[in-house]
Amino acid sequence: MSEKEKKNSFLKKSVKRFWGLTLKELQVLLKDRIAMIITFSIPIIVIIILVVGPGGIEDLISSEPGFTGRGAPPSEPPIIGLIDQDQTILSSEFVNLTLDYEKTGYTHLILSGDQNELEILLGKNKIDAIVIIPALFEYNLSIHFPAILTVEFDTIDYAALQNTQALVASLVNEFKYLHKFTGVFNVQYHREGLPEKGRLIFLGSPMFFPLCMFAIAALIACQTIVSDIPKDRMVLTPTNKYEILAAKLVAHQALMSLLIIIMMILSVSFGLEIRGGQGRFFTYFFILFMVALSGVVWGLFMSVIAKVPLNALQFFIFLFLFWVIAGFFVENPVILALSPLDNGEKLLMNICMRGESIWWNMKYFGYLGLQIGVLYILAQLIFNRKKTML
Amino acid sequence: MSEEFKSLSRRGSRIRSIIQNEITTLLKDKVSLFILFIIPIAVLVTIGVGKVGAFTNPVNLWIIDFDNSTKSHEFIATMEEGDSITVTTNYDNPFTSPAQFQALAEEYLPTNELSAYIILQEGFEDDILANKSTTLVVYIDAIDVIAAFFAEFLIQIKLVDFQLENIVFESDIFYFPVMRPEIEYSNLLTIAAPMMLGLILFGTMTLVTTQCIVGDIALKRLMTTPLYTSEILIGKTISYSIVSLFQILLSLGILKIFSVPFYGLFLDIVFVCFLCSLTGITLGIFFSAISKTRMQSAQMFLLFFIVMFIFVMFVRVPYILPFLPVENTIRGFSNLAYRGLSLWETIDRILYLLGFSAAFFIFTLIHLWRKKEFV
Known part of the structure; x- marks a missing residue:
């Protein structure tokens, strides 16, 4: 047998072993049916929540700046304390308008004459804001001068703060609209870029889809080596550790690809608008594929460095919590460049939501690709050096 | 009467042994301990040095x-x-x-x-x-x-x-928002602390405990001894609670270093944080009890965590929020640490957290009683 033939035969055998290992790995993954059901139910439940879930950010985006209508009542109506220090016809009309907001479910109102009492309630988180109509409110407006309301917000409850700010803005704008107080600037705001339908899933998908894909991929993969006892016997066969790791990677990624396809079909059929050119669906798939691949590689890395399965899970929770929290609060570009969740979010947001070109966002693909490559090589090196039981 | 007292005393002794055994096992696993305590340090410090x-x-x-x-x-x-x-x-x-x-x-x-x-x-x-x-x-x-x-x-x-x-004016209504209370937000952690604590304490304790029954191979043998299911459950809950106390103290210590205000009583704040960990522990043990494999249990954690995260951060449904431990921790911690309220004034949050823990403790107990493999 010539040298070339030997080489070919070795390659053929290697490929055959690799496919055998991949299929075995897939079988092992699919064997735990309950775990698979939960895995596949995670994105489905997330999509359903984003499609049918009311409130939250939907309240924010439905409140138009300027007055073009009240929109839908918020799911958590803020509690407003109102003091009328002016006691004039115009100020009582403002109070009446606020009462109308209460009647229609936009707010809960506490009318009071005592500012101290309301401030105590604000401090105890019993109300969300205090609106004070000052003396000379009517007079200032009647001489074509601005009237200045005092509005105190509770800033600790940040979730309620956004709704409360939107409500006060809506109240003031409607009052101005009803009495034709246009001010110097009659500002006509136009909020652009949001689709007519499926706004919540449109806004939520760049954040939550990469989160789901990364978390599921990393969680499953983090157990794949540390819990795989038979792999130690594999060293007695011609199989080498390169083939084992590659097979695990391919099997996990195949499972994740199926999950991505299901997720895409579901979200598009539930009204998710994906923007971009003709290949937008493929781009969307590819972005999630890269995020999932990053999750798989992170999982493999954690699995090779863990000594027992519990360790691997703990590495996972550390990684998962760190990236989730970093995405919300960290602005350091170096840390964010390392975050698969942040890169995935930016890619989905910029390419598939904004319709930007892929070329403009190549750096995010680069960060993901580099991370995947480096982690895989590291995982392989550690795996090669790891002593087996036999 | 004496027999009943002896029986109670024996039960107490058995529970103490389980706690001792669980803590010794946890302490032996250096990586677990490292991870449990490195998570709050890494996450809180990263955010503490961050800008708004x-x-x-x-x-x-x-x-x-x-x-x-x-x-x-x-x-x-x-x-x-x-x-x-x-x-x-x-x-x-x-x-x-x-x-x-x-x-x-x-x-x-x-x-x-x-x-x-x-x-x-x-x-x-x-x-x-x-x-x-x-x-x-x-x-x-x-x-x-x-x-x-x-x-x-x-x-x-x-x-x-x-x-x-x-100097151009026309009839208009302005308002300049006044923010209350006037907390000096010196760093990002001052803003993020309530949510961070909720996520870290609940997340870590839930995931660690998801493996405590399904991954406990010796448990089946233990069930052939005079041990009661309730004793095992109480023992595991207490031992993880003790570990969580150290994690809480470490986290609060880091918050203090980054000048996060604690206007309320420190003990009250520790208590609310402890209740948050307790909800994670009871939920984790429940997942562990109903799972057949480690992976199932971890997947249940992930499902619950992601869904809870979406509800707390994005889709705020008022009738679901009170049942979410992280939401109650955020509100409870804010009320005590930032508003300086007493425990009594934030009793609703405490009751929700206690109720959640009690409910999952009971669910686990019932499940373990009915579980055939243990008999």
């Missing part, structure tokens, strides 16, 4: 001036003041007409290059001087909700600035 995100990105604003008058130039000058807004006008592109610049703005608005654009229509100056009022058309990119609100807020402030600088 929303204010670090300037708003890219384009102004298309069709009027080209003194007042329109004054308007542009007001918008350009400060660092918060980066203004580009059609005068920065001398070969582009206002109409072409507007077409460019329409094209770029959905991208990251542009946050908003304002059109100053022809007659802008005449309207202000003659009628003291003019129409201003503002287009905002709403795809990034937070950035859109920030852009709108800055534009409104600049509009008021323009009126004050040029």
Whole structure:
């Protein structure tokens, strides 16, 4: 047998072993049916929540700046304390308008004459804001001068703060609209870029889809080596550790690809608008594929460095919590460049939501690709050096 | 009476042994301990040294001036003041007409290059001087909700600035938001602490405990001894609670280093944090009890965590929120640490957390009683 033939035969055998290992790995993954059901139910439940879930950010985006209508009542109506220090016809009309907001479910109102009492309630988180109509409110407006309301917000409850700010803005704008107080600037705001339908899933998908894909991929993969006892016997066969790791990677990624396809079909059929050119669906798939691949590689890395399965899970929770929290609060570009969740979010947001070109966002693909490559090589090196039981 | 007392005493002794055994096992696993305590350190310190995100990105604003008058130039000058807004006008592109610049703005608005654009229509100056009022058309990119609100807020402030600088007023209603209480947000952690604590304490304890029954091989043999299921459950819950106390003290210590205010009693704050960990422990043990494999248990954790995270951060459904441990921890911690309230004044949150823990403890107990493999 010539040298070339030997080489070919070795390659053929290697490929055959690799496919055998991949299929075995897939079988092992699919064997735990309950775990698979939960895995596949995670994105489905997330999509359903984003499609049918009311409130939250939907309240924010439905409140138009300027007055073009009240929109839908918020799911958590803020509690407003109102003091009328002016006691004039115009100020009582403002109070009446606020009462109308209460009647229609936009707010809960506490009318009071005592500012101290309301401030105590604000401090105890019993109300969300205090609106004070000052003396000379009517007079200032009647001489074509601005009237200045005092509005105190509770800033600790940040979730309620956004709704409360939107409500006060809506109240003031409607009052101005009803009495034709246009001010110097009659500002006509136009909020652009949001689709007519499926706004919540449109806004939520760049954040939550990469989160789901990364978390599921990393969680499953983090157990794949540390819990795989038979792999130690594999060293007695011609199989080498390169083939084992590659097979695990391919099997996990195949499972994740199926999950991505299901997720895409579901979200598009539930009204998710994906923007971009003709290949937008493929781009969307590819972005999630890269995020999932990053999750798989992170999982493999954690699995090779863990000594027992519990360790691997703990590495996972550390990684998962760190990236989730970093995405919300960290602005350091170096840390964010390392975050698969942040890169995935930016890619989905910029390419598939904004319709930007892929070329403009190549750096995010680069960060993901580099991370995947480096982690895989590291995982392989550690795996090669790891002593087996036999 | 004496027999009952002896029986109780024996039960206490058995529970103490289980606690001792669980803690010894946990302490032996150095990696577990390292991870349990490194998570709060790494996450809290990273956020503690971070800047407040929303204010670090300037708003890219384009102004298309069709009027080209003194007042329109004054308007542009007001918008350009400060660092918060980066203004580009059609005068920065001398070969582009206002109409072409507007077409460019329409094209770029959905991208990251542009946050908003304002059109100053022809007659802008005449309207202000003659009628003291003019129409201003503002287009905002709403795809990034937070950035859109920030852009709108800055534009409104600049509009008021323009009126004050040029002494032009018309019947209008302004309000300048007063923020209460006046907490000095010296770093990002001051803002994020309630949520961080909730996520870290609940997340770590839940995931660690998801393996405590399903991964406990010796448990089946233990069930052939006179041990009661309830004793095992109590023993495991107490031992993980003890570990969580150290994690809580470490986390609160880091918060203190980063000047997070603790206006309430420190013990009260520790108590609320402990209840948060307890909800994680009882839920984790429940997942562990109903699972057949380690992976199932971990997947249940992931499902619960992601769904809870979406409800707390994004889709706030009022009738679901009270049943979510992280939401109650955020509110309970804020009430005690930031508002300086007493435990009694935040009793609703405490009861929710206690109820959650009790419910899952009972569910686990019932499940273990009915579990055939243990008999």
